[in-house]
Amino acid sequence: MKPDGRGVHSIEIGARLLFALVVEGEPMMLKDLARQAGIAPSQAHAYLVSFRKLGLIEQEAVAGRYRLGPFALDLAISRMGRFDIARMAHEQALKLASATAMTVIVLTWGSFGPTVIQVHESRDQFNINTRLGSVYSVTGTASGRVFAAFMAKGLIRDFIRNERKQENPSRRIGSPQFLSKETLSEIRCNGFATIASQPAPSLGALAAPVFDHVGQMRLAISLVGPGKWLGTSIGSPCVEALLMATHALSYQLGYDVQHSKPVVCQTSGRKVLKPV
Structure with a gap:
């Protein structure tokens, strides 16, 4: 929501000075900090003096570079x-549901794998077999594939192995499929996963990850709608809307500014949020 008044x-x-330090991620000299903030060094110095008194900024004794201070950490922890x-x-x-007219599903990693915690229906009432608590296939759904691409390999490997052995796969949404290393690499590169005709015939799905302040994947957000x-x-309106939403949520959780810089995917040329 845009602030009023x-x-x-x-x-x-x-605040430009503080933002510059956040984006840079390392101590900066006064002239570089002022340039990044778009103000004169003398003006920047006056602000930095006040910020130092408040504990928002501190200055290295030898090199004289500026960095975020202890009060900035207190704010972040709070x-x-x-x-x-x-x-x-x-x-x-x-x-996202309003912008795309698609159904939006939010999933977290539960005891049995990707688990639905929110369902936001689209304006067009098409039928999907998803409700709160539903468990998705790791290999046979877009959301599951996002978890497979971005969560710990050891954990995912065990889940995929168990999913293949499961005697009653109907308890999960999506039929298990072969998931290659190349497919996982492509998902990591593009920043989202897709799968056709899942979780139901004639439907398509997109999913993208949400990261927290330490770079751990916390949620997957999925768009589901008629495949047509x-x-x-890459670059389609639904893909861009989904990535905008997941990036915004990751930013709110502290991931974007504290633990990553956008990485350019070599195959697609797009900028992607990745754990570092």
């Missing part, structure tokens, strides 16, 4: 302690 211009200018991931995901999912309307190729 008139703000304090000087605070917004000073925010992390008040995360309501389900609520934040709910807000993003509602926006759901564009699954």
Whole structure:
């Protein structure tokens, strides 16, 4: 939501210095910091003096470079302690459903694999066999494949092995399929997974990961809709809308600014959020 009302211009200018340090991820000299913030070094120095008094900034004794201070850490810890991931995901999912007219499903990793925790129906009521608590196939759904690509390899390997041995796979949504290393690499490269005619005939699905402040995948968000309307190729409106939503949620969880910089995928040329 965009803030309403008139703000304090000087605070917004000073915030550019803090943002520059966050983006850079390492201590900076005054001239470089001022250049990144788009202000004169003398003006930047005045702000930094105040920020040092508040503990938002500290300066190295020898090199003289500036970095975020202890109060900045206090602010981050306070925010992390008040995360309501389900609520934040709910807000993003509602926006995504409205923007795409597709059904949006939010999943977390549960005891039995990818587990549905939210379902937001589209405006067009098409039937999908998904409800809260439903468990998805790791290999046979777009959401499952995202977990397979971005979660710990040892854990995923065991789940895939067990899924193949399962005597009653009908308890999961999506039929188990062969999942190659090349497919997983492509998912990591593109930043999303897709699978045709799943979890039901004539439907298509997209899914992308959500990361937290330490680079762990916390959720998958999936778009499900008629295959003829759901564009699954790189750059399609649905793909871009999904990635915008998952990137925004990852940013809210602290991942984007604290633990990664966008990586350019060599095969597609797109910028992708990746754990580092």
